Amino acid sequence: MEGIGDLMGGFAVVLSWQNLLYMVIGIVLGVIIGVLPGLGGANGVAILLPLTFSMSPTSAIILLSCIYWGALFGGAITSILFNIPGEPWSVATTFDGHPMAQNGRAGEALTAAFTSSFVGALFAVIVITLAAPLVASFALQFGPAEKFSVFFLAFCSFVGMGKEPPTKTIAAMMLGFALAAVGTDTVTGQLRLTFGSTELLSGFDFLIAVIGLFGIGEILLTMEEGLSFKGKASGINPTVVWQTWKELPRYWMTSLRSCLIGCWMGITPAGATPASFMSYGIAKRTSRKGDKFGTGEIEGVIAPETAAHAAGTSALLPMLSLGVPGSPTAAVLLGGLLIWGLQPGPLLFVEQKDFVWGLIASMYLGNIVGLVIVLTMVPFFAAILRVPFSIIAPIILVICAIGAYTVHNNTFDVVMMLVFGIAGYFLKKCNYPLAPLVLAIVLGDKAEEAFRQSLLISQGGLGIFFSNGLVSTIMGLGLIALFWPALSNLYGRLTPARPT
Amino acid sequence: MSHTLRRRAVAVALTAVAAGLFVTPANAWEPTRNVEFIVPAGTGGGADQMARMIQGIITKHNLMKQSVVVVNKAGGAGGEGFLDIKNSKGNPHKLVITLSNLFTTPLATGIPFSWKDLTPVAMLALDEFVLWVNADSPYKTVAELVTAMKAAPPGQFKMGGTGSKQEDQIITVALEKATGTKITYVPYKGGGEVAVQLVGKHVDMTVNNPIEAVAQWRAGKVRPLCVFDSKPLAGKEKIAGDLSWSTIPTCKSQGLDIEYLMLRGIFMPAGVPKDAVDYYVELFKKVRATPEWAQLMADGAFNQSFMTGPDYTKWVEAEEKRHRDLMKDAGFLATN
Numbered sequence: 119m120e121g122i123g124d125l126m127g128g129f130a131v132v133l134s135w136q137n138l139l140y141m142v143i144g145i146v147l148g149v150i151i152g153v154l155p156g157l158g159g160a161n162g163v164a165i166l167l168p169l170t171f172s173m174s175p176t177s178a179i180i181l182l183s184c185i186y187w188g189a190l191f192g193g194a195i196t197s198i199l200f201n202i203p204g205e206p207w208s209v210a211t212t213f214d215g216h217p218m219a220q221n222g223r224a225g226e227a228l229t230a231a232f233t234s235s236f237v238g239a240l241f242a243v244i245v246i247t248l249a250a251p252l253v254a255s256f257a258l259q260f261g262p263a264e265k266f267s268v269f270f271l272a273f274c275s276f277v278g279m280g281k282e283p284p285t286k287t288i289a290a291m292m293l294g295f296a297l298a299a300v301g302t303d304t305v306t307g308q309l310r311l312t313f314g315s316t317e318l319l320s321g322f323d324f325l326i327a328v329i330g331l332f333g334i335g336e337i338l339l340t341m342e343e344g345l346s347f348k349g350k351a352s353g354i355n356p357t358v359v360w361q362t363w364k365e366l367p368r369y370w371m372t373s374l375r376s377c378l379i380g381c382w383m384g385i386t387p388a389g390a391t392p393a394s395f396m397s398y399g400i401a402k403r404t405s406r407k408g409d410k411f412g413t414g415e416i417e418g419v420i421a422p423e424t425a426a427h428a429a430g431t432s433a434l435l436p437m438l439s440l441g442v443p444g445s446p447t448a449a450v451l452l453g454g455l456l457i458w459g460l461q462p463g464p465l466l467f468v469e470q471k472d473f474v475w476g477l478i479a480s481m482y483l484g485n486i487v488g489l490v491i492v493l494t495m496v497p498f499f500a501a502i503l504r505v506p507f508s509i510i511a512p513i514i515l516v517i518c519a520i521g522a523y524t525v526h527n528n529t530f531d532v533v534m535m536l537v538f539g540i541a542g543y544f545l546k547k548c549n550y551p552l553a554p555l556v557l558a559i560v561l562g563d564k565a566e567e568a569f570r571q572s573l574l575i576s577q578g579g580l581g582i583f584f585s586n587g588l589v590s591t592i593m594g595l596g597l598i599a600l601f602w603p604a605l606s607n608l609y610g611r612l613t614p615a616r617p618t
Numbered sequence: 619m620s621h622t623l624r625r626r627a628v629a630v631a632l633t634a635v636a637a638g639l640f641v642t643p644a645n646a647w648e649p650t651r652n653v654e655f656i657v658p659a660g661t662g663g664g665a666d667q668m669a670r671m672i673q674g675i676i677t678k679h680n681l682m683k684q685s686v687v688v689v690n691k692a693g694g695a696g697g698e699g700f701l702d703i704k705n706s707k708g709n710p711h712k713l714v715i716t717l718s719n720l721f722t723t724p725l726a727t728g729i730p731f732s733w734k735d736l737t738p739v740a741m742l743a744l745d746e747f748v749l750w751v752n753a754d755s756p757y758k759t760v761a762e763l764v765t766a767m768k769a770a771p772p773g774q775f776k777m778g779g780t781g782s783k784q785e786d787q788i789i790t791v792a793l794e795k796a797t798g799t800k801i802t803y804v805p806y807k808g809g810g811e812v813a814v815q816l817v818g819k820h821v822d823m824t825v826n827n828p829i830e831a832v833a834q835w836r837a838g839k840v841r842p843l844c845v846f847d848s849k850p851l852a853g854k855e856k857i858a859g860d861l862s863w864s865t866i867p868t869c870k871s872q873g874l875d876i877e878y879l880m881l882r883g884i885f886m887p888a889g890v891p892k893d894a895v896d897y898y899v900e901l902f903k904k905v906r907a908t909p910e911w912a913q914l915m916a917d918g919a920f921n922q923s924f925m926t927g928p929d930y931t932k933w934v935e936a937e938e939k940r941h942r943d944l945m946k947d948a949g950f951l952a953t954n
Binding site: 164167168169171258259301303305306307309316321441453456461465466527574575 | 660666667670671673674675677678686688689690691692693694695697698701726727728729773776781782783784802803804805806807810811813814815817818820821829832833834836837839913914917950
C-alpha cells in the first residue's frame with residue numbers, strides 16, 4: 119500500500135498547469151504522429167527529445183510519454199478508415215475495423231478502438247502501480263528460450279485463423295519469413311539475401327511493407343471496384359460515442375483477457391505488436407461469433423487495441439526498473455532518461471521517487487486526457503470517409519509515400535513501398551491472407567534470433583525449449599493453439615458441409 | 619555525488635576557457651543548413667545516446683546557429699550509415715559518430731567502405747570494457763573464474779555480447795586465447811539487454827561498457843572483475859558499497875593480458891573544406907567543456923582522450939591495423 123501514498127505524491131507533482139499543458143500538447147502531437155504512417159512514436163519522440171533538455175525531467179517525460187500515448191491512440195485511426203495501419207501494432211485493428219468502416223460503422227469502430235485502448239492502458243498502469251517490483255523480477259526470467267516460446271505462441275495462435283485455406287496461410291507466412299531473413303544476420307553478422315545490393319543491407323522494413331501491402335494495395339483494389347468507398351454512407355452522428363459505450367460492457371471478458379495478454383507481452387518484453395496479433399487470434403478462437411471475425415465484428419477491434427495499449431504502457435516498466443526498453447519508443451525515452459541524468463535500473467524507484475511516481479501519475483492523467491481528446495474527434499474522423507474517393511485517394515498516396523520516406527529518409531523505400539503495394543494487390547486477388555505475411559515479417563527475425571541464441575546456449579539441444587516450467591508451459595500452449603484448427607477442421611469435415 | 623561532479627565540471631570548463639584563449643576564434647566556415655548527424659547503430663545504444671546528448675548540448679548551449687538532426691542508420695551492422703557518408707562526398711553538413719564497427723563491419727561483411735573514405739574530425743572519448751559476472755556467482759576474482767572455466771567442459775561458460783564479430787566477440791576470442799578455454803558466445807542486439815541477461819543468469823559473463831552495466835552494479839546485481847585497459851579507471855566516486863570505478867583492477871594485473879578500448883569519434887565525408895573540419899573541431903571542444911558532457915563521462919567512466927588532426931588520423935590508422943590482426947586471428951574476416 120506504500121505505492122498508493124507514493125502515487126498521490128506523484129499526482130501532486132503532475133497537477134500543475136504547466137504539466138497539464140504539456141500533456142495536452144503531447145497527446146495532440148502524438149495523435150498526429152500516429153496518424154501518419156511511417157512517422158512512428160519512436161521517430162516522433164526522437165525528434166522532440168532535444169527540445170526537452172531544458173525542461174525538468176518530470177515535465178520532459180510527461181511531454182514525451184504523452185506523445186507515446188497519443189501515437190498509440192492515433193495508430194487506430196487510419197487503420198479503421200483507410201486500412202492503412204499507422205503503427206505496427208494497429209495492423210490487427212484493420213482486420214475488423216476497416217470492414218466496420220466499410221459498413222458505415224466507422225464511428226463505432228473508432229469509439230471502440232479508443233475506449234479499448236484506454237481500458238488496456240489503465241489496466242497496465244494499475245499493474246505497474248501495485249506490482250512493479252514483482253513484475254520486474256518476472257521479466258528477468260525471460261532468456262532466449264522463453265522469448266522464442268512467446269513468439270512461437272504468437273505464430274501458433276494465428277495459424278488457420280483466416281477464412282483462407284490453411285495452405286495459403288502457411289505460404290503467406292513462409293514468404294514473410296523469407297522477407298524477414300533479408301539483411302544482416304544478428305547471430306553470425308553476415309549479410310543474407312542482399313545479392314550485393316547496398317539498399318537491402320537493412321532488410322525489408324516492416325513499416326514499408328505494411329504501408330505498401332495495406333495502404334497502396336487497398337487503393338488499387340478500391341480503384342478497380344469503381345472509385346468509391348464501399349458503403350461509406352454514414353451520417354455525422356454526435357451521439358455515436360454514447361451508443362457504442364452502451365454496447366461495450368458486454369465484451370468484458372475479451373477486454374480482460376486482452377489486458378492480461380498485453381501486460382504480459384509488454385513486460386517480457388515482446389512488445390505491442392505480437393500482443394495485438396495474439397489477442398486478436400485468441401479472441402477469434404474463443405468468441406461465439408468467431409467465424410464472423412474479419413467482416414466487421416466490434417470484438418475484433420476491442421481485442422487488439424486493448425492488448426496493444428496494455429503492452430505499450432507496461433513496456434515502460436522494464437525500461438524503468440531494468441533499463442531494457444520494451445519497445446522502440448521506450449528505447450528512445452531510455453536515452454532521454456540518461457541525458458536528464460537519471461539512471462534507469464533497479465534503484466530508480468528508490469532514488470528518484472518524484473520522477474517515477476510523477477511519470478506513473480502522468481500515465482493515469484495522460485490517458486484520461488487522451489481519451490477525451492480523441493473521443494471528441496470521432497465524428498470528425500468518421501466524416502473524412504464522406505470525402506469523395508477521387509479526392510482522398512491521391513492524398514492517401516502522398517501520405518503513404520511521405521510515410522515510407524520518413525522511416526529511413528530514403529527514396530528507395532518509396533519504390534519498395536510501391537512494389538509491396540502491387541504485390542499486396544495480387545496477393546489479395548489470389549486470396550492469400552496478408553496478416554500472416556505481416557506477422558512473419560515483423561516477428562520472423564526476432565523469433566529466429568531467439569531460437570538460435572537458445573541453441574547456442576544449449577549447444578544444439580532442443581531440450582532447452584522444455585527445460586523449465588515457464589518455457590514448457592508456453593510451448594505447450596503454443597502446440598495446443600497450433601493443432602486446434604487442425605482438430606476443428608477435422609471435426610468440421612466429419613459434420614455435414616455447410617455452404618459458406 | 620553531484621558535488622564532486624560539479625567541481626570536476628568547473629575544472630573542465632576552466633581548462634576549456636584557458637584553451638580557448640590560444641585558439642583563433644575566427645572561423646571562415648559555418649553551416650548554412652541543418653547538420654545531419656548519422657548514428658551507424660540503433661536507437662538507445664551507446665553511440666546513439668552520445669549523439670543525442672551532443673545534439674542536446676548544442677541546442678541547450680546554443681553552440682551552433684543551425685540545428686543538428688540525429689539519424690539512425692543501423693542496417694548492415696552500421697554499413698548503411700557509413701555508406702551514406704561515403705556517398706556524400708564533399709558535403710560538409712554531415713557527421714557520423716563511430717563505434718568499433720567502423721573497422722569491424724567492412725572486415726567481417728565485405729561491405730565496401732573504410733575509414734579512408736571519410737575525413738577524421740575528432741576523437742571524443744574512448745569507451746572502456748569491463749568483465750562482469752552475476753553478483754550471485756562464486757567468482758570474486760579473475761583467477762577464480764579462469765580456474766572454473768578451465769575445469770568445466772569446453773563451451774559450458776557463456777558470454778553474452780552485443781552483435782556478432784564486433785568488439786564484444788573480439789574480446790571473447792582474446793579471452794579464450796589468453797586462458798586456453800572455449801567460451802560460447804551468445805550475441806544480442808544491445809548492451810542493455812546483455813546486462814539484463816546476465817542479471818537473469820541466462821549467460822555467465824559479459825564485457826559490457828561501464829555505462830551499460832552501471833545501474834545493475836549499483837543495485838548489487840552484477841560484479842566487475844577487471845577492466846580491459848592499461849590503467850585503472852578514473853572515477854573515485856563510490857558506486858556499489860565501498861567500490862568505485864577506480865577500484866576495479868586492470869585485467870593485465872589479474873593475469874589476463876588483454877587491452878581493448880572503443881573509439882567514440884567523429885568523421886565527415888571525404889573532400890570537405892578544411893575550414894569546415896576546423897569548425898567542427900572547435901564545436902566539439904565547446905561541447906566537451908559543458909557540465910552535461912562531464913556528467914556523461916563520469917557516469918560512463920569514459921577514457922577522456924581527445925585527439926584531432928594528424929594525431930587522430932595516425933591513431934585511427936593504427937587501430938584499423940590492430941582490428942585487422944585481431945579479426946584475422948579470430949577468423950572473422952569475410953571470405954569472399
